[in-house]
Amino acid sequence: MNGEKQRAVRIDRTGGPEVMQLADVRVGDPGPGEVRIRHHAIGLNFLDLYHRTGLIGLPLPAHLGMEGAGVIEAAGPGVTHLQAGDRAAYAGYPAGSYSDVRVMPAMNVCRLPDEIGFDTAAAMMLKGWTAYYLLHRCKPVEGLSAGDYVLFHAAAGGVGLITTQWAKARGLRLIGTAGTDEKCALALEHGASHAINYRREDFVARVREITGGKGVKVVYDGVGKDTFEPSLDCLAPFGLLVAFGDASGLAPPIVPIRLVEKGSIYITYQGLFHHIATRDSTQQMADALFDVVRRGVVKIPIGQRYALADVQQAHRDLAERRTTGCSILLP
Known part of the structure; x- marks a missing residue:
């Protein structure tokens, strides 16, 4: 992409929703073990609020967002489970899903079955994986x-x-x-x-x-x-x-x-990220989640959709418990 500018939500300090600003950032090519993904939908989670407020610290300045779905634009050396053009979804560190496009480690990015839409996938990865480990591992x-x-x-x-x-x-x-x-x-x-x-x-x-x-x-x-x-x-x-x-x-x-x-x-x-600390564990949990969603055993309830530019309001609604089900941001 030669450092083409894309939008991303950034914080320079911790605090209320007002600290989140939409900024232009340069996104390059993926390195070894990385992919570049263009988001079609982005998940919104309480963990994002913890990062914004500093309850769980991130090095500042920081980008926010732990979950997203979209299309792989490029895969770096050593990535064998994904390639350009694949539909994909993920949850995990480093934060940065509140963006149009990002480069990130490929380990927690999974190929998305055709039967599952981007909105559904962005809403379900972090929360669905959490539900899985709660019921099956705790x-x-x-x-x-x-x-x-x-x-x-x-x-x-x-x-x-x-x-x-x-x-x-x-x-x-x-x-x-x-x-x-x-x-x-x-x-x-x-x-x-x-x-x-x-x-x-x-x-x-x-x-x-x-x-x-x-x-x-x-x-x-x-x-x-x-x-x-x-x-x-x-x-x-x-x-x-x-x-x-x-x-x-x-x-x-x-x-x-x-x-x-x-x-x-x-x-x-318990924290999710110990449960997805390896590629094998990540894929095993993804397979289980994809299976129950494809079969209709679990339906993903999306109660709210916000434009990425409206991220401050999305955080207010989530913090004040005005939301039901899952919420997503749309680039």
């Missing part, structure tokens, strides 16, 4: 079987609606929480067995009621501070709390003896 010591109860916070969000469908397909009874009756209805439509409006109900009491006092085997918690402590009281003995995000702020520290007091329970905090 299991309680006693395992998960059809009929078991699990609790998922923010069940009407992008990860939530994907996980809810996938959990139903596995025969799990997922109890979802959300902040409005409309969002609760959405979770139920996507396969939740029960939905709890946490603004009107005590979700701990409701979980105990639904499970006959036994509690759930797993709590999946991407909310953090607001839900962490009461979630411990939702677990059955030997149950597992899987933290994977901090939408409401960082969860408080916990004294280990409390795990015994709560029933010899377990806690883990």
